Amino acid sequence: MRRLSVAAAGALAVGLLGAAGAVLAVPRPPELVRQAYPEALPRVLGTWKAIAEEPPADIPGDTNASAQMRRTYAAGNRRLWVSVLYYARQAGRTRLPAGELLYPHSGWTEQEIRLDGLPVEAGAPMSANLLVTRFDRQRYAVVYWYQVGSRNIASDHFYRALVMYNRIVQQRSDAALVRVLMPVDNEGGLAVAREQISQFVRVFQPALAGTLPR
Numbered sequence: 001m002r003r004l005s006v007a008a009a010g011a012l013a014v015g016l017l018g019a020a021g022a023v024l025a026v027p028r029p030p031e032l033v034r035q036a037y038p039e040a041l042p043r044v045l046g047t048w049k050a051i052a053e054e055p056p057a058d059i060p061g062d063t064n065a066s067a068q069m070r071r072t073y074a075a076g077n078r079r080l081w082v083s084v085l086y087y088a089r090q091a092g093r094t095r096l097p098a099g100e101l102l103y104p105h106s107g108w109t110e111q112e113i114r115l116d117g118l119p120v121e122a123g124a125p126m127s128a129n130l131l132v133t134r135f136d137r138q139r140y141a142v143v144y145w146y147q148v149g150s151r152n153i154a155s156d157h158f159y160r161a162l163v164m165y166n167r168i169v170q171q172r173s174d175a176a177l178v179r180v181l182m183p184v185d186n187e188g189g190l191a192v193a194r195e196q197i198s199q200f201v202r203v204f205q206p207a208l209a210g211t212l213p214r
């Protein structure tokens with residue numbers, strides 16, 4: 001009797017595994033196209049105000065993005081530029097081409113570091129990446145991160161893993177690449193540019209999360 005029970009249990013387990021495999025093999029329904037409205041970001045963020053000045057051409061866009069926003073903010077005589085590229089679905093040609101968008105085609109990258117514990121106006125401190133790049137004779141500090149719903153991610157590898165998990169479990173693969181760029185001048189250098197970008201990100205990131213699907 002015990003042998004029969006063990007055999008029956010084994011057959012049942014094999015059957016369940018086969019059924020699970022069959023379910024996974026069935027194509028999932030198409031992902032929902034989730035809308036994002038980064039252009040709805042406030043034009044006044046703390047001491048920073050959007051001005052009618054085109055960001056430099058050194059910040060490339062992507063025609064495959066579902067929504068994108070490029071904007072110049074100013075505080076006194078300081079300027080910085082913001083780019084948000086949102087992808088409703090990522091697969092094939094619509095995959096976020098981070099490397100092409102972050103590293104200059106006609107310049108070079110001098111330094112790359114991780115910024116941890118950046119304060120934000122609401123929520124836990126966030127992490128981001130800092131690139132120091134040079135286009136022609138001008139140096140720029142570029143802070144970038146990935147925004148997946150309300151979560152910000154600095155790690156490229158963790159970002160890819162999270163998008164893959166969301167695609168399988170939640171049937172969605174939307175995310176945004178966020179870039180904040182500021183020139184590095186001779187007065188204060190990188191330390192000043194980093195501090196000013198950090199002050200801007202503190203009020204910008206919570207506002208951005210509110211324009212993206214959760």
